[in-house]
Every structure is written in structure tokens, then in C-alpha cells.
Amino acid sequence: MTGIAETLEMSARQEILALVYQYSFAYDSNDMELLGSVFREDGSTGGVVADSDIGWGPWKGRANIVAELSQIRCSQADRRRHVITSPVFEELTADTATVKVYLSLFSYGDGKEPHLVTTGEYTMKASQRGGIWLMDSLDEILASPF
């Protein structure tokens, strides 16, 4: 890979990972404008709890995603931190990417000390149009209820 190609790829990787970091921070801080901004207009998201029949979504469309996640976030009185680690790029082209990351979900407040709520994994599909990367889909598998 040439220096220029390597630099472009590095830049794309950082931009793509920033989407899931922004999503996590936006949810935790209940900044739904920021959360909505990481999804494509027709993006989708959903999830399941492993070994259970618990699930949510899939919700399609930026406005719908924001409305549904806002409702859940507002029902949680504690402070949450979605900590993202161990990213793996399963696919990366000039215009599309598939990335998997691990999640550790911590909580504090509402009378409790900081503690681990659950772990999980996200699979994010993103695409680039007009030089801007956005999420097409974000699918979650949690290890236990949240």
C-alpha cells in the first residue's frame, strides 16, 4: 500500500470508529441530536439479549431511532457509560465498511456505586457518500439484560 493510500485508509478507519464512539457518548449523555447525526436518514438499529427472547427493534429511519432510544434513555435514572473496545474491521472498501466492537456497559448513580451492567457486541455497517461516513445499521447482542 502506498503512503497516500495508507493515510486515506487510516483516516477512513478513524472516521468510521468515531461513529460508534459518538453513538455511545450521545446515548450516555442523552444528546439525541448527536445520536441521530451518526445514522443515515434510512439507517436502522436493533438488538437482542443472548439466550433470551428479549429484543428491540429493528427500528428504521433516523427520526424513529431517535424517538425510540430517547424513550429508553429517559426511563433510566442512572448515569451510563458504553465503553467500546477491541474494534475489528471485517470489511473496508472505499465506500463501505463492516466493523465489530465489544461493549462494556457500566452504570453509577441513582444510589449505586459504579458497576458493570452487562457486556455485548455491536456490528456496524457504514457507508461513505460525498466524503461523509454514516451508519447504515447498528446491531447489538448483549450478554444479559440491561
Added chain:
Amino acid sequence: MTNTFAVTGKAQAVLNVIHHYVWKLDANEMDGLASLLCEDAATRGVSRRTDVSWGEWRGREEIARQLRQIRGAQTGRRRHQLTTPVFFDLSESNAVVQVYLSILSTLPGKKPELVTTGQYRFSLRRSPEEWQIAAIEAEFDGKVA
């Protein structure tokens, strides 16, 4: 002068390989894990404050065989979460990176638990096509059973 962007690009490529390694380990996909290793790869490890140690295991197939056996005996859904990478070497053909490790496990119907913390030291070599893991030294801070 070092090209900082090129160095960072190499670092990301190396991290992608070691992240793949832990995902394959957790999923018990040992054929995929083996493909990330050099043919002559070696690994060993120790759990501090215990008498538990393993390896040195030599060779891609032997490492995959040993890890398959261990992973197959574990019942929990495991996640080896890697953070805080520190590069000790990063050239065109070699890399040495140390990462912190948190192993989290969830049994069906239970809450996730921290099994142990620890660290990995990965040495990698770059063939013309790709980075591969040449050596792994694991140091866990407690038991991993």
C-alpha cells in the same frame, strides 16, 4: 523524518490483527484464529499469584489445538477486551505491542463477571501480504478457569 501517518496506519493494521485474535478466541473459531498466526508462532502464559502457567506451545496448529481444548471446556460466554495499547517496536516488518486485558464472562441467566485482568505482549511479523502474530506472552492477574 518518520511519516507519522504511515506509522499510525501500520499500528492500526497491527491492532486489527490482535483484535481479530481475541474475537476468534471468544467465538471458538480456531481455524480463523490459526490463520492469524505465523506457521512457527509460539505462545506461553502465566497466572500471577497462582501456580498456573501454560506453554510454551510452538506452531500454528499446536496453538489452535491447545486453545480449542481450553475454550471447549469453558461454559461462559467470554469476551477478551483489549485496551491501552503500547507499541515497543513498529517497523516495516516487525511489531511488538502490549495491551491490557479484561476477561469478562457471562453464564446463561447470570450477570457478567470479571474473570481477571492481565496483559498480552504480541510480536508480529509482516509478510508481503499481511501482518501475522509470531509470539504471544500472556500474563493474567488471577485465575482464568
